[in-house]
Amino acid sequence: MGKRMGKQTIKIESKPRIIATYSIVGPKEGEGPLKDYFDFILKDDLNGKNSYEKAESSILYSAITECIKKANLTEQDINYLFAGDLLNQISSSNFAARDLNIPFIGLYGACSTMTESLSIASIFMDGGYANNVVAATSSHFSSAERQFRFPLEYGSQRHPTAHWTVTGAGAMLISKEGNFPYVKYITTGKVKDYGITDANNMGAAMAPAAIDTIKQHFQDTGTTPKDYDLIATGDLGKYGKTITEKLLKVYGYDINSIYMDCGDKIYGGDQATNAGGSGCGCSAVVDCGYIYKNMLNGKLKRVLILSTGALMSTTSSLQGETIPGIAHAVSIEFGV
Amino acid sequence: MGKRMGKQTIKIESKPRIIATYSIVGPKEGEGPLKDYFDFILKDDLNGKNSYEKAESSILYSAITECIKKANLTEQDINYLFAGDLLNQISSSNFAARDLNIPFIGLYGACSTMTESLSIASIFMDGGYANNVVAATSSHFSSAERQFRFPLEYGSQRHPTAHWTVTGAGAMLISKEGNFPYVKYITTGKVKDYGITDANNMGAAMAPAAIDTIKQHFQDTGTTPKDYDLIATGDLGKYGKTITEKLLKVYGYDINSIYMDCGDKIYGGDQATNAGGSGCGCSAVVDCGYIYKNMLNGKLKRVLILSTGALMSTTSSLQGETIPGIAHAVSIEFGV
Numbered sequence: 001m002g003k004r005m006g007k008q009t010i011k012i013e014s015k016p017r018i019i020a021t022y023s024i025v026g027p028k029e030g031e032g033p034l035k036d037y038f039d040f041i042l043k044d045d046l047n048g049k050n051s052y053e054k055a056e057s058s059i060l061y062s063a064i065t066e067c068i069k070k071a072n073l074t075e076q077d078i079n080y081l082f083a084g085d086l087l088n089q090i091s092s093s094n095f096a097a098r099d100l101n102i103p104f105i106g107l108y109g110a111c112s113t114m115t116e117s118l119s120i121a122s123i124f125m126d127g128g129y130a131n132n133v134v135a136a137t138s139s140h141f142s143s144a145e146r147q148f149r150f151p152l153e154y155g156s157q158r159h160p161t162a163h164w165t166v167t168g169a170g171a172m173l174i175s176k177e178g179n180f181p182y183v184k185y186i187t188t189g190k191v192k193d194y195g196i197t198d199a200n201n202m203g204a205a206m207a208p209a210a211i212d213t214i215k216q217h218f219q220d221t222g223t224t225p226k227d228y229d230l231i232a233t234g235d236l237g238k239y240g241k242t243i244t245e246k247l248l249k250v251y252g253y254d255i256n257s258i259y260m261d262c263g264d265k266i267y268g269g270d271q272a273t274n275a276g277g278s279g280c281g282c283s284a285v286v287d288c289g290y291i292y293k294n295m296l297n298g299k300l301k302r303v304l305i306l307s308t309g310a311l312m313s314t315t316s317s318l319q320g321e322t323i324p325g326i327a328h329a330v331s332i333e334f335g336v
Numbered sequence: 337m338g339k340r341m342g343k344q345t346i347k348i349e350s351k352p353r354i355i356a357t358y359s360i361v362g363p364k365e366g367e368g369p370l371k372d373y374f375d376f377i378l379k380d381d382l383n384g385k386n387s388y389e390k391a392e393s394s395i396l397y398s399a400i401t402e403c404i405k406k407a408n409l410t411e412q413d414i415n416y417l418f419a420g421d422l423l424n425q426i427s428s429s430n431f432a433a434r435d436l437n438i439p440f441i442g443l444y445g446a447c448s449t450m451t452e453s454l455s456i457a458s459i460f461m462d463g464g465y466a467n468n469v470v471a472a473t474s475s476h477f478s479s480a481e482r483q484f485r486f487p488l489e490y491g492s493q494r495h496p497t498a499h500w501t502v503t504g505a506g507a508m509l510i511s512k513e514g515n516f517p518y519v520k521y522i523t524t525g526k527v528k529d530y531g532i533t534d535a536n537n538m539g540a541a542m543a544p545a546a547i548d549t550i551k552q553h554f555q556d557t558g559t560t561p562k563d564y565d566l567i568a569t570g571d572l573g574k575y576g577k578t579i580t581e582k583l584l585k586v587y588g589y590d591i592n593s594i595y596m597d598c599g600d601k602i603y604g605g606d607q608a609t610n611a612g613g614s615g616c617g618c619s620a621v622v623d624c625g626y627i628y629k630n631m632l633n634g635k636l637k638r639v640l641i642l643s644t645g646a647l648m649s650t651t652s653s654l655q656g657e658t659i660p661g662i663a664h665a666v667s668i669e670f671g672v
Contacts, residue, residue, distance in 0.1 A: 003464075004415070004464075004465065004466070004467075008439045010465050051655050053651055053652065053655065054655065079340070080524065084444060086425075087649065087651070088424040088425070088649045088650070088651060089422075089424070089444065089446065089647065089648065089649035089652075090444045091647070091648070091649040091651065091652045094527060094647035094660055094662075095647075095652065095657065095660065097526075097527040097660075098527040098528075098529050098647075098660040100526075100527075101526060102526065103344050103524035103525060103526055104524070104525070104526060104527055104662060105443075105445075105452065105455075105456065105524065106443065106444045106445045106452070106647075106662075107441075107442065107443055107444065108420060108425065108426045108442045108443065108444040109441075109442045110425065116441065116442070119441075120441065120456065123459065123460060123463060123465055124459060126463065127459060127462065127463030127464075127465070128339075128340075128463075129340065129346050129459055129463070130340070131340075147651075188416065188439035188440070188441065189439065189440070190433075190436075190437060190438065190439055190440060191430060191433040191434040191436075191440055192434075193434050311425065311427070311430035311431075311434075311442075312425065312427070313423065313424045313425035313427040314424070315389055315423070315424065315427065315483075316389065316425075316427045316431065319387050319389065319390065321431065324430055324431065324433075324434040326430075326440060326442075
């Protein structure tokens with residue numbers, strides 16, 4: 001059973017193991033620098049469906065079912081599915097869950113969903129409430145673009161600080177036994193809003209939440225940047241990453257040498273994605289792909305992942321509201 | 337620590353207590369038959385704000401903060417807030433959480449959110465991961481109407497099987513000590529879809545999920561309708577309620593004498609709400625008001641509450657998708 005540490009952190013004592021992950025990405029992500037780490041690269045980002053929304057739901061479904069297969073389990077073995085996505089009413093997740101015979105907990109944390117779902121999954125495992133659970137999320141460039149901005153057909157020009165929503169889905173299967181990376185701490189974030197109103201600068205909107213959660217994680221656990229081989233934020237992009245590095249240094253934490261941002265890392269400089277990737281799928285596929293596989297091969301032993309979410313809706317933005325952000329942190333260890 | 341029972345149920349051993357609840361409703365709900373059970377009735381459903389969305393967020397914020405006050409606690413005492421709502425990107429909850437200094441887990445289960453949040457809250461309490469948590473949700477007739485159907489100004493006619501979204505917010509504070517109603521079982525639902533496409537007949541869309549979860553609850557726990565003084569579904573309305581009663585009888589469970597539906601109960605027959613109430617706020621305010629207060633006064637000792645969610649989005653409906661449903665059950669006991 002877990003132990004509360006400080007204000008926002010739980011020490012997960014029972015080492016729930018991430019025994020399998022699965023990541024699917026779109027063609028553009030499959031041309032980026034992390035392409036070799038993904039399990040499947042779509043040739044067609046419609047995935048044979050007749051809408052982008054159905055395509056997104058289908059890749060989330062595939063990520064979940066393929067992850068279960070990879071772990072040599074079946075749907076019947078999974079006690080809970082924790083999932084969410086960016087679309088209104090998390091429709092990608094609801095429709096994926098419809099085709100699965102698994103009790104379902106729907107989440108919404110915008111792009112923070114991968115670590116939100118992994119956090120709750122870890123609690124359910126640690127407390128003995130489940131034997132196997134799946135944490136998953138997805139996003140799709142074209143469904144997000146037309147929901148939050150404009151349909152692609154508009155061909156609208158992109159702001160230099162704008163992000164490119166990742167087409168991708170990631171799933172993690174958490175279980176009890178075996179020699180696999182395991183969850184050690186979870187630090188649940190608070191909603192932070194520093195008054196950013198520009199929906200084309202989500203890195204700046206989310207950075208305060210990431211900074212707050214990282215700082216709180218260090219304070220709660222007594223760890224420092226030296227205790228980690230890698231700290232990976234979700235989708236702050238290159239501008240949000242710079243803010244995070246600088247402000248954490250002001251707070252006395254120099255993370256620069258071990259810090260990456262999934263959104264900054266997923267696309268190459270020649271891919272015209274401006275600030276970098278975003279979307280629930282961004283940290284999901286980088287965590288399930290690049291980070292998990294580098295833990296399995298021994299290159300990373302102690303990792304802190306933080307998915308980061310911008311919590312606006314189109315309605316809140318039209319009504320002049322600023323953009324709140326949230327970040328949840330999960331530390332994972334292997335071979336320490 | 338909890339114990340798995342059957343396929344979808346956890347027995348919550350530590351009796352997490354619901355030490356306080358708070359319910360706020362709109363003027364129409366305040367004229368209905370349950371009016372004496374609500375803590376606060378709005379005179380103006382805009383609550384002094386300049387949009388219905390901001391009004392909804394403000395009543396959710398009030399329900400949470402007033403619930404904390406009623407328990408003689410402060411924000412600092414609350415380890416987690418679990419909340420969600422119907423609006424795109426659960427903006428009511430995100431913006432309410434922005435003004436609270438509490439770690440936040442955002443949920444989306446449509447109108448199933450009250451028991452979804454209470455289920456996760458119970459797990460966090462039972463496992464020893466928290467000392468005090470709040471589970472909350474809200475809905476607003478006017479924000480839901482213009483998001484899912486039409487702005488009120490359209491004056492569109494309502495179908496006989498249509499529901500009326502409840503303007504209301506409910507919050508429960510779950511803690512460790514004291515002589516209060518406590519959670520005994522949670523049964524987490526699966527997504528069920530029996531092919532209903534009519535968004536004006538959500539009772540029929542959600543009934544299969546409610547039936548499935550009730551049946552599974554009985555099977556997992558070995559309980560029967562005789563073990564309960566009340567079984568209360570969330571917002572099936574009068575048509576969904578009839579389907580649920582009839583089909584459960586076919587499965588061998590006659591619940592009629594102890595069965596109510598919050599949506600069927602919240603409005604009077606003269607209030608022209610057709611099938612009855614719906615929305616996350618519907619079961620929230622009835623559970624926090626009528627049911628909780630009747631447990632405190634000893635009239636109800638063993639209750640099974642099920643909030644029920646219809647998981648469509650406007651996009652999924654426009655794309656010809658059917659309406660999936662989900663229902664999560666929580667049993668609560670007091671003075672047994």
